Amino acid sequence: MEYVLEMQNICKSFPGVVALDGAELKVRKGEVHALMGENGAGKSTLIKVLGGIYHAEKGDIYIDGKKVTVDSVIQAERLGISIIHQEISLVNNMTIAENIYLGREPQGKSGLYSGRQTVKQAREILKEMNLESLDPERLVGTLSIAQMQMVEIVRAVSKDPKIIVMDEPTASLTDREVDSLFACIEKLKKKGVAIIYVSHRMNEVFHISDMVTVFRDSKYIGTKAIGETTPDDIIKMMVGRELTDLYAGEIQYGTTDIFEVKNLKNKYLKDVSFAVKKGEVFGISGLVGARRTELARAIFGIDKLDSGTILLEGKKVNPRNTKEAIERGISLVPEDRKKEGLILAQTVKFNMSIAVLDKFIHGVNENQKAEEAFVEENIKLLSIKTPGTGQTVKNLSGGNQQKVVISKWLATKPRVLILDEPTRGVDVGAKAEIYGVINDIAKQGVAVIMISSDLPEVINMSSRIAVMHEGRLVKILDSKTDDITQTNIMFYATGGKK
Structure with a gap:
């Protein structure tokens, strides 16, 4: 031929x-x-x-x-x-x-x-x-x-x-x-x-x-x-090497409930309730149209709620906007990193520090030395491949762009971190690194909510998996007590009930 x-x-x-x-x-x-x-x-x-x-x-x-x-x-x-x-x-x-x-x-x-x-x-x-x-x-x-x-x-x-x-x-x-x-x-x-x-x-x-x-x-x-x-x-x-442990070891189960949503309703959500433990990776699965992203947006204060309560450490925190969400300890790594997570024409330094820029400004002066040190530390921490802090983000690979987004929100020191499709468009090597970062975040006591369409990913990373269908949370599967398989998840994701 x-x-x-x-x-x-x-x-x-x-x-x-x-x-x-x-x-x-x-x-x-x-x-x-x-x-x-x-x-x-x-x-x-x-x-x-x-x-x-x-x-x-x-x-x-x-x-x-x-x-x-x-x-x-x-x-x-x-x-x-x-x-x-x-x-x-x-x-x-x-x-x-x-x-x-x-x-x-x-x-x-x-x-x-x-x-x-x-x-x-x-x-x-x-x-x-x-x-x-x-x-x-x-x-x-x-x-x-x-x-x-x-x-x-x-x-x-x-x-x-x-x-x-x-x-x-x-x-x-x-x-x-x-x-x-x-x-x-x-x-x-x-x-x-x-x-x-x-x-x-x-x-x-x-x-x-x-x-x-x-x-x-x-x-x-x-x-x-x-x-x-x-x-x-x-x-x-x-x-260039064997990759035997893609999912970075043990599932993070967490300790006590730290974050809870009760009866969330708006034009997309239909009475959604669940709780997440401190130090847990809590997965959310579902098909296109399940309204998983809309749930994340409502929690983060982007979309308005008609009713319902969001609690952090037992206190009502319902954010009215993203600024309030960040101040109250909630951060969101969005599904579309290029449109919603990054300013592509700006540098790694700009994107990584923009959410916490106030830490480096005193009066009318910016402590650029401290900002540079902060960015370099995070580049090293997340193994971001870049020629330097001044590299334009659009010139980075998709995996490294994703790490910059994650690093930006980790800088806000969240108590609840929502990750919407954290490895979409990311290669297998970068996936393994991101999984390691997610587990490390949970080990530090952060409540991690991971929305994913990748069933092996959500099964291998999550202690519990909430399955959504057309705006409703139809089932929470617990890895300690339930038979969590792709078939089971798909049964509930397509509206099945037992």
Whole structure:
């Protein structure tokens, strides 16, 4: 089978960072080729070089055996390259159909733009991808994140490309939508389309891929056929060492109840009550639409409560806003670190100290020496990989960005720390480090509430797991007394009752 794509000796640097150092990738027609590596390994940079967003300082790209220059996104699309990035890039005030064909609008018999033809073609391709439930005339701004992700995928497929790159395509999808995506991938394979599949989810890679290429520290490590390797082999290639204890040891059970919510109600929540112990990791699980994030937002004072009580050490603390929540000892690491957790254009130092900046200001003067020492200490404490405190956060890997967010909120010395999807989009090595940090936080007596869609994660990290369904807390499973399995959690998450 001939290679549809060859990337040879690709090198790319940014100020203070070598992003790619002799990277290689070869992909055949009709092949699903997984691209794996820790955050910061160079995967996203390679994709952006292929997509014409970045220009490599060195290296060659061949399409169908012919050397090409990819100097723009338009040029990449002309060469048959279509990329689905992690970040949603749809226009909210346009319809699904208009977004799918944006910039290449279908024409009617008159040769002019035809809205009717656009809707017709969009309806056909949505049906082809088993997404008939999406109305092509619906505004994108009314969709969920998962639905937006599916529209991004449909838009890429509609360009009839030779090569499709999918960068963490299932991060926001439900199991049903993942099945639809995999069915679409099988159809594309049969058409001879090459698919580069970037994911941290090992089970997906082994389910859908034919080959896997691994990067580490900006370098090409190797390529293997999926049938000739194992998850442990790939992990060792990714991190350069064995990773035998991913979940960092013992579950943290805690001591006495320190935090309690009683009968929380608003337009999303329906009479939610639970208590968390001091030093406990308390998990919250559920499917898309379970309102787990909305629960976190209500506790943190972002969303207004219609009724209910929030208690800390037996005292009512109902925060009216985030400032009050922080003052009362509650902090939240949000689900979307890029939009809600970080100021990407600012430095590591700025982001890490912004929540406690008052500690370093005396009158009109800022004690920059003390602030610098504080930031350097936290970089060391959380093993954040950065050239220095002045590095712009957007240039860090996803795992290191997440550690900066966690560090920012740990600086507030919370008694209750809510972590909403703390390892989403984070590689296996960084996951192990974050799990260690979470356990250390709990050992210090902090009540940790961990919201997670990763069932093995929530099972292995939590002493108890609250399962939510459509705004209700339907069951609390205790690891000491209950049979906590993925099947049991899914039973309650889908509305089951016993």
